[in-house]
Amino acid sequence: MWYRVGADVVVVIHLLFIGFVVGGAFLTWRWPWIAWAHIPAVMYGALIEFAGFTCPLTVLENNMRLSAGEAGYSGGFIDHYLIKVLYPAGLTHGIQISLGVLVLLVATIGYWGFLRRHGWGERWGMRPPMRARSEHRDIHEHHRPPRP
Numbered sequence: 001m002w003y004r005v006g007a008d009v010v011v012v013i014h015l016l017f018i019g020f021v022v023g024g025a026f027l028t029w030r031w032p033w034i035a036w037a038h039i040p041a042v043m044y045g046a047l048i049e050f051a052g053f054t055c056p057l058t059v060l061e062n063n064m065r066l067s068a069g070e071a072g073y074s075g076g077f078i079d080h081y082l083i084k085v086l087y088p089a090g091l092t093h094g095i096q097i098s099l100g101v102l103v104l105l106v107a108t109i110g111y112w113g114f115l116r117r118h119g120w121g122e123r124w125g126m127r128p129p130m131r132a133r134s135e136h137r138d139i140h141e142h143h144r145p146p147r148p
Contacts, residue, residue: 003068010061017057021045021103025110029117042107049100052093 020027022045024038048055 001068003064004070007061007064007068007070010057010064014055014057014061017041018045022106023110025107025114028110028114032114032118035111035114038107042103046100046103049096049103052096 020038021041024034024041028035028038047053
């Protein structure tokens with residue numbers, strides 16, 4: 001019984017990881033330090049899709065299901081749980097490439113918003129809109145120490 005519960009916990013962790021890979025860039029808008037974990041996760045998630053590797057969490061889940069006396073499954077986690085809902089015809093290499101590109105596109109959009117939100121674009125020569133520049137200048141002038 002514990003192996004079955006463990007396999008179900010792995011499924012939940014796997015879903016949370018996929019959600020983090022897809023949407024974690026938007027969490028950085030509030031907590032910038034998350035980027036240190038998210039960028040490697042995105043790279044790993046895209047690599048899994050591009051190269052067609054099997055995620056170790058899928059292997060762990062299958063081993064636990066087999067230990068519990070259940071049948072494991074072939075293919076990957078996305079193929080077994082998500083593709084049946086999203087793409088009933090089955091997982092192809094083209095779909096995997098598309099999923100990898102989608103992950104990178106969503107991350108790019110998320111980090112573009114992060115950079116705009118935190119004004120870090122100015123450091124690389126990107127200029128914010130005029131209103132934002134004047135507000136930025138007002139804030140810095142307000143906190144400037146008095147001149148001797």
